[in-house]
Amino acid sequence: MNLVRKCKKCNNWIYMIEKELGDPVKCPQCGEEHHISKTLSDKIVLTRI
Numbered sequence: 001m002n003l004v005r006k007c008k009k010c011n012n013w014i015y016m017i018e019k020e021l022g023d024p025v026k027c028p029q030c031g032e033e034h035h036i037s038k039t040l041s042d043k044i045v046l047t048r049i
Contacts, residue, residue, distance in 0.1 A: 007030060007032055008034075009027065012028070023035070
């Protein structure tokens with residue numbers, strides 16, 4: 001999955017390249033940890049990579 005989403009804490013874009021559902025993803029800017037859930041994956045913006 002080549003996806004991107006915004007961090008809730010600092011609004012930085014987080015690239016979730018080759019991540020699966022349930023994998024933890026850390027924001028490179030503030031260190032906030034996010035998990036890719038089913039509902040989140042439905043709302044994620046697809047990127048042009």
